[in-house]
Amino acid sequence: MLGANYLIKVLEEHKVDTVFGYPGGAIMPVYDALFDSSIKHILCRHEQGAVFAADGYARSSGKLGVCIATSGPGATNLLTGIANAYLDSVPLLAITGQVNSDLMGTDSFQEIDTLGLSFSIVKHSILVKTIDELPQAIYQAIHIAQEGRPGPVLLDITKDVQQAAIKRVTVSLPVSDCSDLDEKKLQQAKHLIETSSRPLFYAGGGIGMANASTSFRALANKLQIPIVTTLKGIGSVATNFSNNLGMLGMHGTKAANFAVQDCDLLIAVGARFDDRATGKLDEFAPSAKVIHFDFDKAEFDKLKFATVKVTGNLNKNLQYLEQQINCTGNQQWLSSCLANKRQYQFKYSKSEQTICASSLLNRLSKLLHDKPHIVTCDVGQHQMWVAQHMHFQGIENHLSSGGLGAMGYGLPAAIGAQLANKDHQVINVSGDGSIMMNIQELATLIRYQIPVKILLLDNQRLGMVRQWQQLFYNNRYSEVDLSDNPDFTLVANAFGIRSQSISSGMQVEKALQQFLDSEKSYLLHVSIDPKENVWPLVPPGKNNSQLIEGESL
Amino acid sequence: MSRTSNIKIIAKNSLGSLERILRLVRHRGFEVSYFEANSYDIEDGLAITMQVTGERQESNLFHQLYKLVDVIEVNLNSHQKVRSCLGND
Ligand SMILES: Cc1ncc(C[n+]2csc(CCOP(=O)(O)OP(=O)(O)O)c2C)c(N)n1
Numbered sequence: 001m002l003g004a005n006y007l008i009k010v011l012e013e014h015k016v017d018t019v020f021g022y023p024g025g026a027i028m029p030v031y032d033a034l035f036d037s038s039i040k041h042i043l044c045r046h047e048q049g050a051v052f053a054a055d056g057y058a059r060s061s062g063k064l065g066v067c068i069a070t071s072g073p074g075a076t077n078l079l080t081g082i083a084n085a086y087l088d089s090v091p092l093l094a095i096t097g098q099v100n101s102d103l104m105g106t107d108s109f110q111e112i113d114t115l116g117l118s119f120s121i122v123k124h125s126i127l128v129k130t131i132d133e134l135p136q137a138i139y140q141a142i143h144i145a146q147e148g149r150p151g152p153v154l155l156d157i158t159k160d161v162q163q164a165a166i167k168r169v170t171v172s173l174p175v176s177d178c179s180d181l182d183e184k185k186l187q188q189a190k191h192l193i194e195t196s197s198r199p200l201f202y203a204g205g206g207i208g209m210a211n212a213s214t215s216f217r218a219l220a221n222k223l224q225i226p227i228v229t230t231l232k233g234i235g236s237v238a239t240n241f242s243n244n245l246g247m248l249g250m251h252g253t254k255a256a257n258f259a260v261q262d263c264d265l266l267i268a269v270g271a272r273f274d275d276r277a278t279g280k281l282d283e284f285a286p287s288a289k290v291i292h293f294d295f296d297k298a299e300f301d302k303l304k305f306a307t308v309k310v311t312g313n314l315n316k317n318l319q320y321l322e323q324q325i326n327c328t329g330n331q332q333w334l335s336s337c338l339a340n341k342r343q344y345q346f347k348y349s350k351s352e353q354t355i356c357a358s359s360l361l362n363r364l365s366k367l368l369h370d371k372p373h374i375v376t377c378d379v380g381q382h383q384m385w386v387a388q389h390m391h392f393q394g395i396e397n398h399l400s401s402g403g404l405g406a407m408g409y410g411l412p413a414a415i416g417a418q419l420a421n422k423d424h425q426v427i428n429v430s431g432d433g434s435i436m437m438n439i440q441e442l443a444t445l446i447r448y449q450i451p452v453k454i455l456l457l458d459n460q461r462l463g464m465v466r467q468w469q470q471l472f473y474n475n476r477y478s479e480v481d482l483s484d485n486p487d488f489t490l491v492a493n494a495f496g497i498r499s500q501s502i503s504s505g506m507q508v509e510k511a512l513q514q515f516l517d518s519e520k521s522y523l524l525h526v527s528i529d530p531k532e533n534v535w536p537l538v539p540p541g542k543n544n545s546q547l548i549e550g551e552s553l
Numbered sequence: 554m555s556r557t558s559n560i561k562i563i564a565k566n567s568l569g570s571l572e573r574i575l576r577l578v579r580h581r582g583f584e585v586s587y588f589e590a591n592s593y594d595i596e597d598g599l600a601i602t603m604q605v606t607g608e609r610q611e612s613n614l615f616h617q618l619y620k621l622v623d624v625i626e627v628n629l630n631s632h633q634k635v636r637s638c639l640g641n642d
Contacts, residue, residue, distance in 0.1 A: 115569050119576050124622040127568050144622060298616035 003134050004029035004162040007095070008037045010138045013170075016066050018042060018057065018419055020050040022077075024070025026110060027097030029162035031068075042419065042448060045440035047074050049412040051081025051094060052438065056413030058090050060374055060396050061420035062211060064146055065092045071099055072110030075156070076117070080406055082152045083121040087403025088232065089209050091150035093141055101129040101158040114156045123151030131164035139171040149296045150209055180313040181320060188308045189267075189291045190324050196265035196289070198333045199225045202248070205232025205402065206270015206294060206314065208395035213237075215318035216269060222322055225267070225329040226337040228256040230277050232402040233270070235392035243334065245341050249277035250538045251384040254344035257536075257544035259337045260285050268292045270314060273303040274403070283543035293317060346389060351505040357382065357457050357528050358389045360508055361429070364455070365390040367512055373397060373425040374417045378410035378434030380464040382457045384534045386429050408437025414452040415444055425453070425516065432458040432485050442495040445521045453515055454523045456488055459530045467533045472540070492523040503527035557586070558611045561628040562601040562618065563593055570599065570623040577621065581614050583607035598625075 001009070007030060011019070020042045023031045034041050044050040047069045058065030065085075069078050075096040085092040098104065099111045118125040124144045126137045137155060145153040193199055207216050217237055220227055227237055228248040237244050246253035248260050257279075260266065266288040271277070278284040281303060292299070292306035293314055300309040310317055348359040375390060376399040377383040383400055392398045399417060401409040414428040435456055445452055462480040469477050489499035498518060502511045502525070515524045536547040564570050571590060578585055587604035605614070615629045 116572070119569065119573050120580065125569070129568075296616075296620070298613060298620055300616070301610060302613050 001166060001168065002029060002033070002162065003131055003157070003164050003166050004033040006134065006166050006168065007138055007157070007162075008033040008039065009168070010135075010142070011066065012038055014064070014142050016064060019066040019068055020044055020053040020057070020416065021068030022047050022050055022070070022074060024074050024097065024110070026071035026099055026159050027068060027074070027095075027162075029159065030095065030097065030157075041068075042415070042444065044412060044415070045443050046438065047077030048081055048408065049415075049438050049441045049444065051078045051092070052084070052409050052412035053416035053441075053444075054092055055081060055085050055090050055409075056376060056399055056416030057420045058085075058092055058416070059088075059399050059413070060417035062396070063091075063420065064142065065090065065416065066095065067092070068095045070097045070110065071114065072112045075112060075114040079117060079121065080404070082118070082154065084401055084404040084406050084409065085152040086121045086123065088205065088401065089150050090152065091146045092152040093145050094152060094154045096154065096156045097162065098127065098156045098158040100160045102160075104129070104158065114154070118154045118156075121152070122154050125154035125156065127156045128161050129158050131161050131166050134161055134166060135169050135171045139173055143173050149206075180316050182310060182312060183320070185308055185310045186317060186320050186324070189310060190321060192265055192289060192291055192308060193223070193225075193267070193321075193325060194327050197330050198263045199223075199265040199267060199329055200259050200263035200288075201225055201227040202230070202260070202266050202268045202271050203227055203233040203236040204230045204269065204271025205395070207233060207236040210270060210295065210314035212270070212314040212318060213395055215315045215322065217241075219318050219322040223325060223327075223329050224331075224334055226259055226334055228252070228260060230271050230274065230402070231387055231400055233395070234387060234398045235395035238393050239391040243338070245337055247387055248544065249279065251388065251534050251536065252538075252544070253341075253388070254536060254547065255337060255341040257538070257547060258340055261543065261545040263288045266290050268294075268306070269318075270294060272299050278303070279538045279544040280542055353504055355503065355505055355508060355526055355528055357385050357526070357532060360512075360526065361385050362389040363508065364427075364512055367516060368425065368427075371425050372421070372423060373427065374399065374414075374421060376400070376410045376414040376417060376426070376428045378428075378430045378437075379405045379407045380431045380434060380462070381459070381467065381532070381534045382429055382431045382463070384464075385457075388534075407434040410434060411438050411441045411452070411454065412444075415441060415450055418450050418452050426451075427453045427455060429455045429457065431463060432456065432460060432482050432488070433462045435488070439491065442492065442497055446496045450521060451519060452521050453518070454492075454521070455515070456523060456525045457528055458485065458488065458525055459528050459532060460485060461530045463530070463532070464534070466530070470533070471537070488523065488525045497521050497523055499523040499525060501525040501527070555606050555608045556611065557604060557606045558614075559630050560603045560605060560615070560618070562599075562603070562624055563595075563626040564599045564601060564621075565623045565625065566592070566597045566599045567623050570621075573621055573623065574601065574618065577617055578603070578605055578614065581607075581617055582609040583614055
């Protein structure tokens with residue numbers, strides 16, 4: 001068989017059933033091998049769409065996401081998506097074709113040093129220039145992307161290697177000998193928890209990556225310690241779990257941010273003290289000792305010193321603690337956190353005239369409640385409104401570009417999520433700026449009859465940037481006006497997708513029902529006020545208790 | 554206040570491994586003031602000696618280096634030592 005057929009065979013052996021990609025000259029042997037393989041290839045309409053779709057597939061299923069592109073422009077178009085997977089620790093395999101090995105370094109047609117481009121955005125990358133290296137490279141790439149803290153691996157394969165003859169060989173990789181349980185550290189953690197009076201869980205996306213939601217919930221339930229989550233930690237406990245105070249950070253809830261500022265023990269679980277979560281770092285959780293659970297030791301003390309650092313298998317660590325600790329948290333502290341939660345909970349207004357985005361999203365969430373569903377977001381105000389006002393049962397039900405904050409993520413990620421979760425209602429909540437970044441993927445929806453729904457919150461602005469210009473740049477609105485947007489309902493129709501546009505509160509209920517009832521993909525265009533802002537907000541350079549609030553329109 | 558640290562690394566000599574190490578050191582906020590790389594007695598191995606200066610915590614650099622798949626062993630100022638547990642040696 002040829003190298004390209006071998007690659008596809010190994011993917012099949014690893015139970016890869018769906019890949020996302022776009023063909024071209026240097027990857028043609030792989031596309032030839034795909035032609036009669038059992039793997040379903042989804043032709044996206046831009047390589048960025050393909051890589052984001054693979055990311056959505058991976059995040060929503062826990063499986064490896066695979067994308068394929070040609071050399072040169074194909075590879076460069078993948079880069080944003082690879083970086084996204086890197087910053088959010090998503091298990092992703094990006095396969096790129098490369099020009100023939102003898103042409104490398106000669107500036108030949110569509111030759112770019114893909115390996116060189118990859119270094120800062122991958123967990124690992126491998127350039128395969130001889131057929132003998134191919135088996136080890138493929139097995140290693142698949143393994144590295146998924147083991148430990150997951151991440152993207154790039155496999156760049158020259159065309160001559162793809163076309164070279166190879167015998168079928170299997171490669172066995174050495175098993176990691178990292179020990180899993182550090183009982184001494186766990187006992188120290190136990191002691192800190194038992195002796196603290198105001199403990200708080202700070203739950204991050206690592207809980208999802210480690211598939212540890214169940215253990216985390218069991219521990220949180222037993223200890224009765226309040227919880228705040230990061231953007232990626234949303235769903236680690238259900239939004240409506242009684243002790244969940246909501247998201248912390250720049251657009252976090254008041255209850256969550258106040259709790260962080262007041263706690264005397266912060267138990268970080270798979271969270272990395274990102275600046276959007278911490279606000280002014282020196283004043284973040286100022287009176288707290290920190291216990292930090294993370295698989296990746298490089299996260300320890302990177303930004304905030306931790307008294308106890310626990311690495312290894314998160315599930316086992318949390319289960320161990322749950323078995324060992326018998327005390328429950330301080331009832332008075334929990335009550336005061338829950339009192340804040342009640343006092344500052346979001347309020348939803350009803351207007352007959354205009355549409356308030358937060359009320360609409362909250363209503364949508366209620367309508368979705370008992371159906372399995374996944375919401376993907378783009379980046380901007382609408383992303384924060386989803387995080388604040390929608391309810392999630394599981395971490396894999398909310399897909400958001402957290403680390404990179406890449407506009408254009410939502411639609412392709414929804415495509416990947418829908419293909420991995422056929423029985424789920426998959427909804428992309430987007431903004432009028434973001435949707436245009438990968439609008440071509442509407443064609444992918446139609447081609448494969450993928451029933452993704454798009455809720456487009458159109459404020460005719462790059463809303464989040466406009467909000468910052470209003471608040472921090474003295475109302476100088478520079479390049480944020482999108483009032484010449486196309487008619488998005490017509491755009492959808494041109495691709496063969498049904499659509500509807502609404503602009504008044506009275507239309508919301510019926511339109512949401514039609515949106516959800518549609519068996520096919522559907523675009524609901526919602527006109528909202530350009531001046532609507534996301535509140536609360538912790539201004540840059542301030543600590544999380546110095547949040548500001550404005551009027552909701 | 555910036556500090557100077559001596560780092561010794563044993564790495565696989567795969568395509569790009571030197572670039573990865575140097576890139577990481579720069580990106581994580583350190584400057585290289587001395588660098589030497591020699592072939593090492595394991596197959597395809599590299600023994601690297603580096604002196605770096607920076608204001609950030611050197612332990613963080615150490616853990617980041619150790620995360621590189623090609624890196625087998627990192628020694629910092631000859632007292633901290635980590636062996637990769639990926640078993641790629
Ligand atoms: C690819 C990319 N370019 C630029 C930005 C900077 N950015 C962050 S939010 C935003 C505005 C997004 O506008 P829209 O999608 O309409 O959402 P809204 O904030 O109005 O809800 C911009 C430009 C980004 N996050 N990603």
